[in-house]
Amino acid sequence: MTARVALAVALAVGAIAPRPVRAAAPEPLPARLAGRGGELFASVDLSAVFAPSLERQLGNGLTNVVAVWVAIVPEGGGEAVALYGRVVEILFDVWEETYTVVVKDARAPGGARTVLRDFAALRRFLSDERDLDMGLVSELPSGRFVVEARVEVNPVSKEQLQRTREYIANPPATGRPGGSGGSRSFLGAVASFLLREPDPGTGVHRLRSRPFARAEVAAR
Amino acid sequence: MSARLAGAARRAAGALRFSRFELKIALALVIAATLPLLGALLLAGRVAEENLSLGLDPRVVQRLEGIPSLYGDLFQARKQLYAEQARALARGLPRNRSAANAYLASSLERTPRLRRVTWFGRDGRIIAEAETETPNPEGEWREAPARVALPRGGRLECVFAIEARFFAEVNEARELAELVQGVDVLRSEIRRSYVRAFGVLLVAWAAGAAAVGIWLARRTTRRLSALLLAVRRLAAGDLNVQVDPGRGTDEVAGLARAFNAMVREVRESRDRIVYLEKISGWQEVARRLAHEIKNPLTPMKLAFQQLEARWKTSPARASDAGFEQLLGDAGEIVREEIGTLQRLVDEFSGFAKLPEVRPEPADLGEFADEFLRTSPQIREAADVELVRASGACPVALDKALMRRVLANLASNAVEAARPGRASVHLGVSRTRDRAVLTVSDEGPGVDRALRARIFDPYFTTKGSGTGLGLAIVKKIVLQHGGEIEAGERPGGGASFTIALPLRATGPDAPGAPAPR
Numbered sequence: 058m059t060a061r062v063a064l065a066v067a068l069a070v071g072a073i074a075p076r077p078v079r080a081a082a083p084e085p086l087p088a089r090l091a092g093r094g095g096e097l098f099a100s101v102d103l104s105a106v107f108a109p110s111l112e113r114q115l116g117n118g119l120t121n122v123v124a125v126w127v128a129i130v131p132e133g134g135g136e137a138v139a140l141y142g143r144v145v146e147i148l149f150d151v152w153e154e155t156y157t158v159v160v161k162d163a164r165a166p167g168g169a170r171t172v173l174r175d176f177a178a179l180r181r182f183l184s185d186e187r188d189l190d191m192g193l194v195s196e197l198p199s200g201r202f203v204v205e206a207r208v209e210v211n212p213v214s215k216e217q218l219q220r221t222r223e224y225i226a227n228p229p230a231t232g233r234p235g236g237s238g239g240s241r242s243f244l245g246a247v248a249s250f251l252l253r254e255p256d257p258g259t260g261v262h263r264l265r266s267r268p269f270a271r272a273e274v275a276a277r
Numbered sequence: 278m279s280a281r282l283a284g285a286a287r288r289a290a291g292a293l294r295f296s297r298f299e300l301k302i303a304l305a306l307v308i309a310a311t312l313p314l315l316g317a318l319l320l321a322g323r324v325a326e327e328n329l330s331l332g333l334d335p336r337v338v339q340r341l342e343g344i345p346s347l348y349g350d351l352f353q354a355r356k357q358l359y360a361e362q363a364r365a366l367a368r369g370l371p372r373n374r375s376a377a378n379a380y381l382a383s384s385l386e387r388t389p390r391l392r393r394v395t396w397f398g399r400d401g402r403i404i405a406e407a408e409t410e411t412p413n414p415e416g417e418w419r420e421a422p423a424r425v426a427l428p429r430g431g432r433l434e435c436v437f438a439i440e441a442r443f444f445a446e447v448n449e450a451r452e453l454a455e456l457v458q459g460v461d462v463l464r465s466e467i468r469r470s471y472v473r474a475f476g477v478l479l480v481a482w483a484a485g486a487a488a489v490g491i492w493l494a495r496r497t498t499r500r501l502s503a504l505l506l507a508v509r510r511l512a513a514g515d516l517n518v519q520v521d522p523g524r525g526t527d528e529v530a531g532l533a534r535a536f537n538a539m540v541r542e543v544r545e546s547r548d549r550i551v552y553l554e555k556i557s558g559w560q561e562v563a564r565r566l567a568h569e570i571k572n573p574l575t576p577m578k579l580a581f582q583q584l585e586a587r588w589k590t591s592p593a594r595a596s597d598a599g600f601e602q603l604l605g606d607a608g609e610i611v612r613e614e615i616g617t618l619q620r621l622v623d624e625f626s627g628f629a630k631l632p633e634v635r636p637e638p639a640d641l642g643e644f645a646d647e648f649l650r651t652s653p654q655i656r657e658a659a660d661v662e663l664v665r666a667s668g669a670c671p672v673a674l675d676k677a678l679m680r681r682v683l684a685n686l687a688s689n690a691v692e693a694a695r696p697g698r699a700s701v702h703l704g705v706s707r708t709r710d711r712a713v714l715t716v717s718d719e720g721p722g723v724d725r726a727l728r729a730r731i732f733d734p735y736f737t738t739k740g741s742g743t744g745l746g747l748a749i750v751k752k753i754v755l756q757h758g759g760e761i762e763a764g765e766r767p768g769g770g771a772s773f774t775i776a777l778p779l780r781a782t783g784p785d786a787p788g789a790p791a792p793r
């Protein structure tokens with residue numbers, strides 16, 4: 058699968074498209090690449106992003122979303138030659154005390170559901186991105202390249218944007234106790250129409266692996 | 278087809294082309310409409326922000342986000358309580374099986390929310406169990422299990438009830454918290470979107486104001502442009518130009534009416550001058566002709582009289598009866614033709630020597646009345662009636678010349694009715710500033726195509742006509758400062774309308790207008 062197709066599919070998942078972010082030095086990314094039957098698989102370790110301190114946030118009983126983009130980029134920079142994207146929805150069940158995780162990616166646009174016992178298991182699940190399909194080895198650039206990852210914690214999703222639009226267009230009826238739903242507001246309707254996605258905020262992490270050469274991959 | 282399209286396109290382009298005046302008015306309206314709103318736009322951002330922070334107090338957001346954890350704590354406490362109760366039950370469990378059954382059954386009543394309790398033996402078989410049938414006092418419930426391993430092997434499994442509503446509540450709280458969280462994250466975007474919405478509405482409002490402004494401006498400027506165009510055409514010499522003043526009563530409409538009146542007056546006085554110049558040329562011709570014809574007439578008459586006198590005394594008279602007859606006939610012809618020529622000469626010189634108009638104050642109605650009373654020959658030749666539609670019609674008249682006008686018109690009517698007897702209708706009325714005299718008949722009328730020419734001198738359709746009658750009429754009328762027009766009498770016949778300026782009748786009004 059080419060980077061372009063992967064991107065298109067990821068967009069179709071209805072999640073979050075990667076947006077340009079203010080350049081900050083990326084963190085180091087432990088990564089392994091393997092070629093199997095001419096296809097390239099990447100395994101990356103994102104544990105730097107998912108620190109144990111995230112337990113409070115991810116275990117708060119609300120739906121948390123983690124978007125992960127892994128790309129192969131020529132070392133000198135330029136357009137990604139391969140791109141993998143996944144969106145993970147995490148919900149901590151306060152009764153069962155387990156994490157329910159729904160993963161959406163090109164292979165499972167509808168989402169694949171997993172239940173994890175505790176935060177340690179969740180952390181392993183999120184950090185250890187194993188055997189990501191990065192397309193064909195033959196499409197790798199001839200020069201050196203790096204694996205880049207971009208992780209967004211709780212980005213504004215399309216659904217969230219949509220929900221907020223509805224909220225603005227039908228603001229909760231104030232001064233009408235028991236007023237169900239809300240009242241239609243003209244200004245709100247126009248405003249909701251003009252509501253845009255915000256710039257990615259603080260929850261964005263960028264990571265970058267050491268440079269690889271094509272020969273390293275093919276050898277294995 | 279394509280030409281029509283092109284025409285429509287040109288019209289559309291014309292409708293979109295704005296004059297500077299229109300743009301100025303539209304701009305003024307836009308400024309007036311939007312200036313206060315611009316201030317409001319500045320406020321809108323703050324209002325949106327303040328509203329949002331009122332609705333989205335960060336403490337409220339935090340509390341909402343914390344609700345699922347609170348339920349988590351509640352669940353935790355319940356689980357601990359249930360585990361503790363299960364342990365207590367296990368401690369008091371008798372070894373004896375039937376006693377255990379009774380113990381478990383009574384524990385159901387003693388332990389709140391306990392629904393079922395089962396003692397499993399070491400081998401996993403059920404040794405004793407009890408289950409309550411009474412409905413849970415707290416309504417719908419879900420199972421909350423609690424297991425205790427027994428020190429002598431086997432285990433005690435308890436099933437407690439936990440209120441089902443907690444789960445619904447935690448879900449509801451979660452959804453609400455997620456929504457509010459989203460709105461909170463988007464807070465600054467929302468504020469911006471409100472400002473943008475306000476801006477969009479403002480632009481729409483300004484566009485509306487501009488459209489209304491242009492529409493209003495156009496109603497005036499279109500008339501001003503029409504006036505400007507008319508003035509240009511007038512300057513280029515077109516005296517037939519008129520503008521539509523519309524039904525309005527504003528200054529522009531007044532200007533248009535004044536312009537129309539001015540153009541009409543200029544055109545009429547020009548027509549008058551042109552006509553009078555033409556007439557005086559023809560009068561000169563008539564004077565010469567009359568002179569040339571009149572001079573030989575007398576010698577001709579005398580010569581023939583001599584011839585006749587000589588013949589009366591001639592001896593050959595008795596023998597030549599044939600010549601006598603011939604001479605008699607010839608004499609008759611010569612005298613008749615000379616008579617005709619004499620009349621022609623009289624008419625020509627009458628036309629040539631038309632006197633200057635000397636108007637005196639008079640009433641047009643009374644004048645018409647008097648004319649009829651003193652013109653028996655007309656009443657003999659035709660049935661004449663006079664209708665005076667309005668009271669006083671003060672005008673300045675040269676009565677003698679005006680009588681000629683009426684006489685000429687009447688004799689035309691009489692001639693047109695031949696061989697029948699003519700019916701002549703005289704009418705006197707007045708408009709705001711004119712006295713109107715109409716002379717109409719029930720004859721064949723004047724052909725529309727000829728109406729422009731009948732006032733020309735020497736234009737006649739009659740074998741023995743001179744074509745001078747109406748020329749004289751028109752000259753006299755024009756010299757009175759009036760106009761004459763040929764038209765049609767409703768019901769058939771010719772109708773001549775003479776309009777004369779009304780004489781001001783105030784104490785200090787000037788008497789008669791100066792002759793033209």
Ligand SMILES: Nc1ncnc2c1ncn2[C@@H]1O[C@H](COP(=O)(O)OP(=O)(O)O)[C@@H](O)[C@H]1O
Nearest residue numbers: 689690693722731737738742743744746747771
């Ligand atoms: N009352 C009338 N009815 C019909 N035609 C008329 C009438 N008055 C004038 N005309 C037309 O106008 C022409 C010019 O009239 P006028 O100037 O009086 O000359 P004339 O009477 O010598 O022909 C007439 O020949 C006739 O064709």
Ligand SMILES: [Mg+2]
Nearest residue numbers: 688689746747
């Ligand atoms: Mg005549």
